[in-house]
Amino acid sequence: MALSGPPTVHGQDTLPRLFRHVVRQRGDAVAMREKDLGVWRGVTWRDYGERARRVGLGLVALGLRPRDVVSILAENGPEWLYTDLGTMSVGGVTNGIYTTDAPRQVEYIVNDSGTRFFFAGDEEQLDKILEVRARCPGLVKIVVFDVEGLHGFTDPHVMSFDDLLDLGARYEHEHPGAWDPLVEIARPDDLAILVYTSGTTGPPKGAMLSHRNIIFQLGFTDYLTPPREGDQQLSFLPLSHVAERTFTVFYPLSTGSTVNFAESIDTVPDNIREVAPAVFFAVPRIWEKFYSGVALRMREATRAGRFAYRWALGVGMRMAECRIQGRRPPLALRVLDRLADLVALDNVKRSMGLHRVRGAATGAAPIAPELIKWYMALGIDMREVYGQTENC
Incomplete structure (x- = not known):
């Protein structure tokens, strides 16, 4: 720029x-x-x-x-x-x-x-x-x-x-x-x-x-993540809102990413898994639904599956805390985090279609800080974006 x-x-x-x-x-x-x-x-x-x-x-x-x-x-x-x-x-x-x-x-x-x-x-x-x-x-x-x-x-x-x-x-x-x-x-x-x-x-x-x-604003499209050739996006929020308009219409003019249109709001979970976006923007309600879906699946999982998830998430939470505080995680924790991803967290992300997400954003309404931390624990770089329509 x-x-x-x-x-x-x-x-x-x-x-x-x-x-x-x-x-x-x-x-x-x-x-x-x-x-x-x-x-x-x-x-x-x-x-x-x-x-x-x-x-x-x-x-x-x-x-x-x-x-x-x-x-x-x-x-x-x-x-x-x-x-x-x-x-x-x-x-x-x-x-x-x-x-x-x-x-x-x-x-x-x-x-x-x-x-x-x-x-x-x-x-x-x-x-x-x-x-x-x-x-x-x-x-x-x-x-x-x-x-x-x-x-x-x-x-x-x-x-x-x-x-x-x-x-x-x-x-x-x-x-x-x-x-x-x-x-x-x-x-x-x-x-x-x-x-x-x-x-x-x-x-x-x-x-x-x-x-x-x-x-x-397009001069800052690498705020979430530097773009890569072949990046995919999913468009499903109303284009009459400035945030979705920016992500769907304008962002690809800078990054060259491919926009995929969801079939309907009801098919968004399936479409995300099909598309596996690199950058994903959604309102808190969508992020909450993803979390609820994982929580439900964990309740129905085997005892071993629940144990693996809880252990892996605990490791991820420690990693998230380091990121939030701006501290470099110690080597031992980084090794454990890699193991946690292999044991459980990667499968959790794949179940939501978020395993390729390098940049995630939420906005347009308040979101619980604990929910952002949960996504960070999974290894998803979640950002909360906010501002006035007039300033976008």
């Missing part, structure tokens, strides 16, 4: 420039994966860039102007990311809306943000915006990712995501060379994204984050 002037990542000072650079550099490497009929299907950085480009050019064809706001109401998935970076790459501003929000909340955010283009994940989310559309005068077009269940539905202000991609492809054919000048529109201090807070002290407020804000 540059020490003077605007911060940069890989020599780029805005998200559109960084995205274009990474697409060119990583090409056929896998950027993201999602499950289709039980099989993980990959999307390369090249394909990622092409689809984001078509989204952006499709929006330009529909009349998007620089600094126009595009809101996304959808579950995590590749289309979310295509829309996010495609919008920013043509000078637009993106805003995520929680899929649990009611129509009246959607109406408020659409009007407060000045949203002109709205992306709905499916029929359920489309129904919310259609219910309040008459009270959203600035809305120009609604795009639907998944049109299953909308057979026979027609509305001049609603189009499918596939149709938007086709529109973008036609625009590119008719305006060759249009993309790169659009990518250059954004400046470091321009608004990049809006993130609406929970509104605990009144109505939700849109935190305004610039390209400079986000590029600056």
